[in-house]
Amino acid sequence: MIIALIPLLPLAGSIIPFLFSSRSHHAAAAGCVAGVSLILLLAQAPAVFAGQMPIHSWQWIPAIGLNFAFRISGFGFLVACLILGIGLLIILYARYYLSTEDPMGRFYAYLLLFMGSMLGIVLSENLILLMMFWELTSISSFLLIGFWTHRADARQGARMALIITGGGGFAMLAGFILLGHIVGSFELTDILASKEQVQGHHLYAVTLVLILLGAFTKSAQFPFQFWLPHAMAAPTPVSAYLHSATMVKAGVFMLALMFPVLSGSALWFYLVAPVGLVTLVFAAYMAMFKDDLKGLLAYSTVSHLGLITLLLGLGSPLAAVAAVFHLFNHAMFKAGLFMLSGIIDHEAGTRDMNRLSGLWKYMPVTATLTMAGCAAMAGIPMFNGFLSKEMFLAQTLKPNLFGDQAWIIPLGATLASIFAVAYSIRMIHEVFFNGPATDMDKQPHEPSRGMRLPAEILMALCLLVGIFPAVLAGPMVNAAAQSILGPEMPEFTLSLWHGFNLALAMSAIAIIGGIVVFKFRRYLFDSHIWFSRYCDGKAIFETVTDWLIQSGYRLNQAVFNSSLQRYMALLIISVIVLGSSPFWRSETKFLGTATMTAIDPVTFIMGIILILCALATVITHRNRILSIIMLGTVGLIVSLTFSRFSAPDLALTQISVETVTIILLMMALFMLPRNSPKDSSRYRRQRDVLLAGLAGGGAGALAMGILTRPYETISDFFLAQSVPGGGGTNVVNVILVDFRGFDTLGEITVLAIAGLAIYALLHNFEIEAPQTDALGRPWTSDRFPMILANITRPLLPLALLFSAYIFLRGHNEPGGGFIAGLITAAALILQYIASGIVWTRPRLNFDNHIVMAWGLIVALVTGLCSWVFHYPFLTSTFTYVSWPWIGKFELASAIVFDLGVFLVVVGSVMLILVKLGAVNSPDAQTVSTLAQHHPDLEPEKEMF
Amino acid sequence: MELLISACLGVMIACGVYLLLRARTFSVVLGLILMSFAVNFFLFITGRLHTDLPAIISPDRSIYADPLPQALVLTAIVIGFAMTAFVVVLALRAGRELETDHVDGKPEKTQ
Structure with missing residues (x-):
């Protein structure tokens, strides 16, 4: 019960901020909701650290295997702590960041909605339930990224994020359904225990690709990386939250969650590791050239996500431990760095590195904090980023399925580390030094206390974890890795000093190489201009969407030319085609075996009159009054037919409806022209006669097919119960x-x-x-x-x-x-x-x-x-x-x-x-x- | 008998379809009414053809016509009227607004 409350509280509480009018109350309300959730979560800590996994489950729609079920695994606990902990800091930060014009209540409502959906993802026990929360994060992140609805880039960025992650989610849903089909259950506990069954199934490859599509799009992995930098149009608190600790982590969370059941095969390695490697290197390279502070951080985020993906792709138990640890570290330093970039933007009026310079003089505390964050990002010793990066580098050196080409992974890792150091130095250099502050809109100054406090807390944690990893992060990472790896859990110790080894050498190369690259960055910038012209994900995305919209438009033009007459013809043609298609290849005989009843002369004459009058309605249709009379006759004979075939109620109804219908038509005719002009061409009339003939022939044949078959009815119940049950x-x-x-x-x-x-x-x-009529005579x-x-x-x-x-x-x-x-x-x-x-x-x-x-x-x-x-x-x-x-x-x-x-x-x-x-x-x-x-x-x- | 009934039904559908495809709202309404006759009729005959067996319980008989399609069709006839009336009024209103009773709203040719 309590477990379910952790995600449901923020979801339900998302309406609470609307109840208040003052800005501080909005933030306080949101903070209370998140705080209560965090307390409930921490109350589960003893059980989780003891290696248990509390599960609570209610049946929802058992027929499709959907249960309302939640679990707290060690890994889920770690990510949920990040979501709620960083979420609380973001709530405080946003209180000071947003301006008075921004609708604060709406912001916190979206934020809580998003928080609840993220918690739902990490705590769901049922895959279908998880999928619902997954979609909810797509929708709520769309609302958050597009929060500044008046800005075109915000709307575009939000739309792109929604299309890419929503499309990936769609693929993932298909993957989940296949997975559930293979295992026979949607409960994670069952699925995670069925590795052999899943990997031995012939649908394994399809399932894996579909689930990976969902994870890769969400975590902005190559080639879907381009949506994330454009999502930076969001307010900075949103970027800090979504793109450090939560939204983009959902993808790697999913990879880690599915690790026990999907990993270990060659296919997993060949799909996941290269994608991670390419993303890692490419995004680190791209981050070098971003002049926008948030753009740089965005690409850096993509690169770090690539690092985690690569680790999971490598597939060894220690790599999984490193992935969990890096996920934890990255969330902290990246959230802090985003907040700091927001502070710089807020206080200096811009976050363009071409305009920023010399801020050290005006905001030394912010500068120090930023340096700490950048050090963690670059992997400098004493900071948490160094530890997990070191573990990562050590893992890249292990032999893997690339065989003779295995050297490509440590090479790429070192290259990406060099770029990481270079862009970190560049960020600090261009913002805080690089000559005096000149091109500013306003006098920069230190931010208010409340705005800086969250970043201070995060940076302090980065440093403390970097120095005392075993004490501060050890138990949590241990429990998380244990829940993923189970019995394969390796022995490992988190410590600052691992002795002299190859990984340390790679770190040293990265730091020295980074400084060198930073020194000679001018040459790189020149070559990049050529590169960016041909490789712009957003441009490709827009070309594709434009083409889709254009072809949709052209198809629409071709089919729908705003002529109802034509739609009607198309509709009838499709009905004829669809209605007759099952009979083309059907083996069964069209007519049934029941004996036909004999014809009597009166019915025969009536039938002939009906046919003649129906035809006469058509023939005389341009003389409207005459055709109404003909139509009336058809209706009369239909009611007589009802009476003839034992349906007196129908006959009575039909004849009285017929009366009022004819009155209605006469009244309408009074207000319409009396005759229809000759509109249709000869060709049109022939086409329509053909269509009418086919439709009528088809309907008649269908009726014949039904009438000549024996039948069973469910009406015996009604006949038997009518008098005793209904009294009539x-x-x-x-x-x-x-x-x-x-x-x-x-x-x-x-x-x-x-x-x-x-x-x-x-x-x-x-x-x-x-x-009067046309000749001037009164009616x-x-x-x-x-x-x-x-x-x-x-x-x-x-x-x-x-x-x-x-x-x-x-x-x-x-x-x-x-x-x-x-x-x-x-x-x-x-x-x-x-x-x-x-x-x-x-x-x-x-x-x-x-x-x-x-x-x-x-x-x-x-x-x-x-x-x-x-x-x-x-x-x-x-x-x-x-x-x-x-x-x-x-x-x-x-x-x-x-x-x-x-x-x-x-x-x-x-x-x-x-x-x-x-x-x-x-x-x-x-x-x-x-x-x-x-x-x-x-x-x-x-x-x- | 079955052949005659099927032929009647087919002719009603064919005439209805032809009128539906005409260019004037009034013809379309006529077509629609013919179609609704035919569709109700079709539903009715799924209970098969019975002579002198109305579904009124009497101690003298033990077999009856199928009452279920009849009940379905009875309400369908009444609702069919309401829908016809709606289409008629829609046609009147559209004709008034567009100053033509052409289904595509094409203006009248001036003579």
């Missing part, structure tokens, strides 16, 4: 309001939403419809025929009575809420048609929205009522009561639900049609008041 004999209705009531609730909600959407679309929508001389009006008015109560009947019998006979609702709506609409909106509106004085809303409420509350009786949502009940005269009568709670359905249907259908009818007479109320003064106006202004 009309199974279709019982399914709707009882068995699948929840679906119906969703469906009437959709209906209500559609009604509201139509209402919104028609809001403030007016059309001045023409009063009609008798808009509201007296006979129609007089017949429909008495018809209304009859129609309502009928719909009440249909509604009440619905549970047992064809009928129900849907059908009754449609009949009621049709009856009411008839009044509007016969007598006009001005006459009808005041007489049918209810708001359709309210009806619809009540319907939904009634349906929902009926469902909720069953909770009161401790039954699941929408459980229905029924009973039989004996009424005088009527006899035995059934009362079912489902009928209340059906009432809700009824109300929604009436409300939404009326809402749609009345609103559409009112478009032409914007406000019935105004029209009628106007009409009192101008009797002539009334018939002209409204339609229905």
Whole structure:
């Protein structure tokens, strides 16, 4: 439980800084959260140092092997200490670094989010869980790097970091899934114990490459190194945190974590060691030429990460120990150096080494601290960097798989060390000496106490660890290495003096060579100008992304030319192709074996009429009114067919929907041209006939294939349970309001939403419809025929009575809420048609929205009522009561639900049609008041 | 019988597709309605064709038409109406804003 709190506290606590308004409170809140996490972590120290590994696990989604599981290994403990310890110093530092204009609360929120995700990576026991935290670090580092959103370089740098690390993360996820597939578990404990099983599997190579891609991109290894220097557009506290102790360490952490299971093979060596070596040398070389302080430190970071990667690539147990120790040392001196470069930037107004000089006079304490950091970075004795570098150099001399070419590794290591010394000297020389300070925007001075304190602590630690390594770092490094290496743990001692040996000689060569290179750097700078022209990772990255965007754009242009007609054709073509493709090579016979039923003459004639009317709809489609009539006939025959094939409910629904649809189309047609012009070319029409033929033929064949196959249904349950369970004999209705009531609730909600959407679309929508046709004749001389009006008015109560009947019998006979609702709506609409909106509106004085809303409420509350009786949502009940005269009568709670359905249907259908009818007479109320003064106006202004 | 039903369905789909591909919003709406007839019909016939066997429980019978596709189609018909109405209103509104009822919003040719 406590283990899980360590990463979850900062994650959850990331909202806390928002609760305060003062800057100091932001920092204090963030500090408290990180501090509590650190205390919880340190409380685990005794167990970890005793060689135990506390694990806490909860099941999350066991079906995919995802558990909410955390562990504290020795290595995880070490990295978590760095994350929280350096994190706390960064929180203090940022309090003084950020200016008053920067949104401090947001900064600390991102920082805590990032801290929690990093802790999640190092403490996860489950690989899938680890992957989630891994992605979270990509996202939160994106937010942190792009913190100064107004700066274009910050946005670019953040985007590049996200694309590179996110892409790598994607590969790594695939690798993890393969790994889980090979081992059969995503728990690290299981995976780390299955070395033989994994390395013997034929998917080992793919798995390894994918996981390495994730690690290399995150740790900015060659050739992905270029994103890191551009991430320097972040505020310095972010760089100090992300690029020293955390984000970029996640990659090498992953290499070390996977070391027990993936390393040891030749493939591991050939993939990891060369990448580490190239990165080490190349980045050290590049760091030489950076004029930007943070740029120099960034390349130096890349180089040191290459060093750790190379050590892990070498694969020997002692190399792994050295890797862990260097990871620990580098985090401290690099975090301190980043902070110091931020101080210089903050107090001198620039971090460009071409402009900086002679700061020793103004800020001697900062200068001393920087020298200490640079000494550690260059590997000067007495500083912690020297110790791990010495171990590294000793390891490079061991024989390895390069065989005769093994000398290349110590050569590269020495070369990189020479450059490291040279750029460290250059940094100190150009910032603090190199003549008097001239080109400054402001008078440089020592920073405030709080800003310098974190760097002081870190530098003091660098020095102390450098002198007393066994006491200060020994137990932690020992526990970390033990957790990685297990039984292969070598004997080693951390001490300042190892005696005269070849590694010491290499260190000496590096220091002397570094001074020489620094002296003659001018020649190197000249040659570098040529080099940088051809080798710029960012330029290549941008060329590639530009090309991708351009080709995407061109493809888009080719496919989508903003013609809906064309999209529709493409869509139909794809449906035809995708729908028919499974049949091309299919072995099974297309038609089934079931015997066909005989045809009777009436059905045959009906079918022929349907086909003819459908074709007539198409043929007459340019004469719109005629084609509506044809379409109406098709709908009628469809409803007759439902009735013919034992679906009376469907027939009733179809016929009433048909009625309102045709009314709707007629109303729409009133506001649209009556005829369609001839748009399509001959070729276009032929193409469409072909497409239509293929689609129709395909659908017909599919129907034939289904109809000629015997089938099994799951409906026996519904048929058997309808009366005993649902209390109704009309199974279709019982399914709707009882068995699948929840679906119906969703469906009437959709209906209500559609009604509201139509209402919104028609809001403030007016059309001045023409009063005469093209020849100047008025549309009609008798808009509201007296006979129609007089017949429909008495018809209304009859129609309502009928719909009440249909509604009440619905549970047992064809009928129900849907059908009754449609009949009621049709009856009411008839009044509007016969007598006009001005006459009808005041007489049918209810708001359709309210009806619809009540319907939904009634349906929902009926469902909720069953909770009161401790039954699941929408459980229905029924009973039989004996009424005088009527006899035995059934009362079912489902009928209340059906009432809700009824109300929604009436409300939404009326809402749609009345609103559409009112478009032409914007406000019935105004029209009628106007009409009192101008009797002539009334018939002209409204339609229905 | 199965052949006739399949033919009806195929013709409705074909006519619907042809109308969907036309250039005027009104034709597209007509096509859409035809398509929804056909799709509902298709869903319905997955329960196979039964004569005089409505799914209303009665002690005299023991076999019934499949009620499940019917229940599915019943709500589909009603929602189909709502969607048709939505498309119609969308077409009206678009026609009003663009001053043309061409689906691609192409302006009318002046005569």
